[in-house]
Amino acid sequence: MVSRFSRVAGIAALLAASFVGAAHAATLTLYSAQHPQTVTLLTKDFEKQSGIAVRVHTGEGPQLAAQLVAEGQSSPADVYLTSNSPELMLLEGKGMLSKVQPATFGEIPAHYSSPTGVWVGVMARENVLAYNTKMIKPEQMPASLLDLGKPAWKGKIAIAPSDGDFLPLVSAVLALKGEAATLEWLKGLRTNAQIFDDNEGVVAAVNRGAVATGIINNYYWARLHTEMGDKGTHSALYHFGNADVGALLNVSGAAVLKSSKNAEVANKFLAYLVSPRAQQLMANSKVTYEYPLHAGVAPDPILKPFNQINPPQLDMQKLGDDSQAVALLRKAGLL
Amino acid sequence: MAMTQAVQPVIRPATQPTTPARHVTVRGRASFWLFGAAACVALLVLLPLAFTLRQALGFGAANAAELVFRPIVGELALNTLMIVAAATVTSAIVGAAAAWFVERTHLPGRKIWAVLAAAPLAVPPFITSYAWVSFSESLQDFNGALLVVTTAYYPLIYLPVAAALRGMDPALEETARSLGLGPWTRFFRVVLPQLKPALLGGMLLVALGTLSEFGAFALLRFRTFTTEIYAEYRLSFDGSGASMLASILMLLCLVCLALEFRVRGLSRYDRMDRGARRAPARYHLGWGKWPVLASFAGLTLVTLGMPLGMIVYWLLQHGDAAITPVEVSLPLVLDATLSSVGLGLAGAALTTVLALPLGLLLARHPGRIATLLERIVYLAQGLPGIVIALAIVSLAIQALRPLYQSAALLVVAYAILFLPLALVSVRAALLQVEPRLEDAARSLGLNRWQTLWRVVLPLAGPGLGCAAALVFISVMTELTATLLLAPIGTQTLAMQVWADTAALAFAAAAPYAAILVGFSLISTWLLMSLFGKTAVLGATS
């Protein structure tokens, strides 16, 4: 027994040694709220191209923003890549982001980046209503997102209020319609909606017919379609028109932290993210399904052409930093 | 015990008075240091508990009330309690029925069924969840959640009930027959009352496991306290909402744990030890054996065939069927495997070392203080991984900056989570070292440390190895704390399964899931053949 034990201990020591050896020195630390698959795709390519290793800390956008605030000056993060602009606006408001090199903004339309030049837009996606094609017809779709809070929609709608993508929508309604209307809408949703943890859950529920419609960002449906194939897809997307708040465009952006000790490398990574090469990589990936913001790169053909979507008139500043969204969701009983 | 949570809840301290009264000599300074070290370990366990409560109390009554009495808490409470109640009942029915057929009938192949019925403990619940979700999305509701947790946790009832059935005195049933009781009345008036402690204890362990379960529910998108704590964490990092929910969940768990302690105490009292006895009589099933065999085959198919089959299925799918833009390359898989193994080894080493002083104290200086410290350590069983992890994140960022985001902190979290598991084996191992052997060594001129090194460790070594190995498996399959505390850049097998499944990339998750389950099944099997079933499954009998 004893000798057997010592042999086991020997093997263990060997394994421990190899583990220690496997950890390599990283030079760029990325806090990412983007999907791991997308990020791995980008960082591997970046590493190959630049020779700079990237350590990734993945989390939900608001979580990472709060974490960066809590960590403050001693944060290990160099770059923050997130999926919704309000999180960047929060850090911008706290003065935690450093200026992006002007050249980086080059090909990205100005209104998709920070008003003060501290973060750059990378990708965008549209808020949509996914619907089950067997349960409901396109002509029955609501004219406005706010209609979904009305009694007629009871039991016919799914939402994911704790998904990072839902907060900007609440902020957008708040910005455009005021607090009273927003709260009324949310309370209506609480009565009407089935609640899920995230957009993946919503779109899957709609697709399998558990619920007729669901509020999601468009690319979740595209990913589901890729996973399930044409045969398994029993759902389609409805795009809100008339610049309704429901067609909100969420901008995914990136920034360099002021606390970064690797500003130069960090800026290189930012420039890479908006380069045609990276943007093309994402557009072709069959996993990201967001609109590349680089003017010269076409999105995946499964998406509605970028110039045909009709988002509400709402700039980044007006959309704000989601500071009231969580409180409103709690008040409405959705959190 | 997932072997994470799967193997964990089975842990029960060995029934106290099994040790013959030893001569307890207070060895001055040595025992002082021992008490000190053991007390520090107990404090380590209390730390996240106290910190969570402190966070919760720090909000002020008004804020706390607002956070606690919001509508969603009621909804989650209902969801959580419903799944806990349902999972406990279905696990009890499945587990007790399986145990009865294996132990009390002439079921063909019952030795194999006995192993297969316990084996799901070695499959982490979130892997089972992954399998079912990737099989059909329509399982993402209450029924799916119930299916998965029952699958994962019914062995917690099967094992103690089977042990109770095995240990049952056949004379009791025979006496009842001679007093005129037929088969059914015998079952209800003689068998069931004797199973009560095992059954109740097992049910409470299932309840505890279900309350703490995170991964399985999250992948099934079924909302409970744990998933909502995680949701809050995703929205606000270490915000108030998460710690309030964590406090409520922690209290629920501690209530379960307290009840379990109580039931275990009662069961000790209820038993009359009567030496060796005949094995209980077995019933002939006749033609009834076919439906029973079919049920066992079905159970195995659902609990083992399904997870393993789905993993194999997804391993064979490539490209189109799943979102696998990043080729699952060998280096990536190797990287994740090494991370998991490395963390597992570190966790096993630290946990076993931390269990030593308390184990020694319990073996050498039993008494009120030792029992109190032991109880405190067992409290960790009532702390869901997500609560411990959340407390440690907050603690690190507020007070322990140098340790923040370090692997060391994660390993400490593992140690807190799995100390009870290690303590059971460590204590048993040290009890095997008789004090008179130490006395003999001392009389031959060895000092205290030489005695420890040359006498105690060689004798207790295998048992300590068993403890370390159990912790190793548990760490490998741990998801929740790993998810919250993994150092930047570290990807473990469990984290990869989690990330890929959350993104519906089932084929991408498959290799990681396969390695994880392979590790867990093989090492559990190895442990059982090396140390025997009871050492691995805790003192369930």
Place this chain on the structure above:
Amino acid sequence: MANLSVQGLGKQFGAHSVLRGVDLTVASGSLAAILGRSGSGKTTLLRLLCGFERADTGTIQVNGHVISGPGLHVPAEDRRIGYVPQEGALFPYLSVADNIVFGLPRAQRRARHRVQELLELVGLPASYADRPPQALSGGEQQRVALARALAPAPALILLDEPFSALDAALRVETRQAVAAALATAGATALLVTHDQAEALSMGEQVAVLWDGQLIQVANPETLYRTPVSPELASFVGDAVLLPGMADQGYVTCALGRLPIAKAAMSGGGAGAVSVLLRPEQMRLAAGFEHAEVKGRVLDVDFYGHDACVRLALVGAADPLSASVIVTARVPGHTTPRPGDEVAIVVEGEAVTYPASGR
């Protein structure tokens, strides 16, 4: 209460025959003991009687009603045969009172029917009713088990080694209490035991089971004084076995010429025989220089009230006595010392068996 009658009972487990042709009758209201070594089949016999196992051959009748026979097997729960298992087997989760009323209909259970009466019958105080069984000593548990078996007024009570787990002092006391309770209840009872003292002291009739067969059924005195074989003689007590020559009601052996017991005459009329004596038949006396049979004390096992003395016979010319060693049981107050030479006088009669090829 009723009588029990067993005819030709047989049971096999696989190829192994455990019981063969067992015939036994227990009179109504009497207590019979089945005595046998472990492995003799006595537990199987009891389990056949209870109905836990099914007999292969033979019939069992209680009060003239067949409960087991060819093509008939009344299940245990319908036999009305009370069973007191080894070590009592009280239901650990029930109080003493609930144990006692366990076999009664629900209404009587609620009313704790006859609990006080039965406790008194088995000699336990009424205050024991609410105690958990764990709080009772082994002997007390055994008595509660008897009360439980008696409560539904069964036709017959079977006791399976009920005293074997008790220590010596408790055993005698419990034995007496159980015997008294059974007598008071007028119960027909069958006690299964491997302890010959227990069988002899309790059974009005003792049946010896030997290798699956009943080899002797007799009252205790007969069994002890004239066992049917030398092996049985050794089993039911300490035995001194010597070779001898029988002739006309007397036998000549190393201890002299002794009368043969009448009851055992058939054991061997004339010629070479084995002679059975009990150690307590030997009287030892010092100072008889010219005694016919003398022995030198080899060693003494002193027990207090008596002692066992091993002796080597000396002096006699008879070649039969050469190197013969006998055991004598003597009162504790006149114990010789090793090395003493003493006279040996045999009291009472000898039992003889045909000389075997030993």
